[in-house]
Amino acid sequence: xxxxxxxxxxQFEVLLQRITTDLTSxxxxxxxxxxxxxxxxxxxxxxxxxxTRQLRDLMxxxxxxxxxxxxxxxxxxLEHLKAFEETLEKQGSKGDSKAALEELRKASIEGANLLExxxxxxxxxxxxxxxxxxxxEVYDAKEYLSAVSIPEASFIRFENLKRAIKNLNLSILNxxxxxxxxxxxLDAVSDxxxxxxxxxxxxxxx
Numbered sequence: 001x002x003x004x005x006x007x008x009x010x011q012f013e014v015l016l017q018r019i020t021t022d023l024t025s026x027x028x029x030x031x032x033x034x035x036x037x038x039x040x041x042x043x044x045x046x047x048x049x050x051x052t053r054q055l056r057d058l059m060x061x062x063x064x065x066x067x068x069x070x071x072x073x074x075x076x077x078l079e080h081l082k083a084f085e086e087t088l089e090k091q092g093s094k095g096d097s098k099a100a101l102e103e104l105r106k107a108s109i110e111g112a113n114l115l116e117x118x119x120x121x122x123x124x125x126x127x128x129x130x131x132x133x134x135x136x137e138v139y140d141a142k143e144y145l146s147a148v149s150i151p152e153a154s155f156i157r158f159e160n161l162k163r164a165i166k167n168l169n170l171s172i173l174n175x176x177x178x179x180x181x182x183x184x185x186l187d188a189v190s191d192x193x194x195x196x197x198x199x200x201x202x203x204x205x206x
Contacts, residue, residue, distance in 0.1 A: 005058045009118050012051050016111045019044050024105045030098040034088040037097045041084075041104075048111070049081055055118060060183055062125040066117075067186045073114045080107035 023029065023044070029037050056074045060067055080103050087100035 001058070001061070005055075005062065005122060008051065008055045008058060009115070009122060012048075012055055012111075012118070013115055015044060015048050015051060016108065016115060019048060019104070019111075020108050024101060024108050030101055032097055034090070034096045034100065037100065038085070038088045045081060045085065045104075048107075049078065052077055052111075052114070055114070059118060059121055060186070061179060063121045064179065064182055064186065065126065066121075067183075067190075069117065071190065073110060073117060077107055077110040077114055080104070080110060 019041075023041050029040065032040075052074055056070060059070045063070070084100050084103040084107060087096055087103060090096050
């Protein structure tokens, strides 16, 4: 998981930099038609949207205690990407391209904020999960260790280690399931909170 997370962060950073350099900083695009702007940007925008969601899911697993912050930043980025696309789809306005690119600039800012948060989580994931992942990496290496020729005394120590890791594996699976259940619970709570509406002052006075 950690390796996958590292790869996603790297991909996200490269893509965000390309969008910033080739799209949001390109004033020539503001004079192009919305159709041409979308043709130039569609691939990167679609990739950024998909990568953002993938990164969000990994961040929620690695640091579930900051789920509200993660979701807030991801939603802000996705909203600006959606606004960028919807603005380009409008017809009959020469200012559509310029307005759309302004939304994309805002998305780039939100993307930079999300990238910073992702790196902080990489440096400081949940302690319990870090321990689990390290143990799992050791357990996954057992096949390699068993294939290496080693002295008998060392072999005995490794066999004991393998048995200990095997016993831990069940606990690891249980904890991983618990983390998934926690994520589902957080999703449910978030959905419920989104249903609440502020009470108007007139109703309050009544």
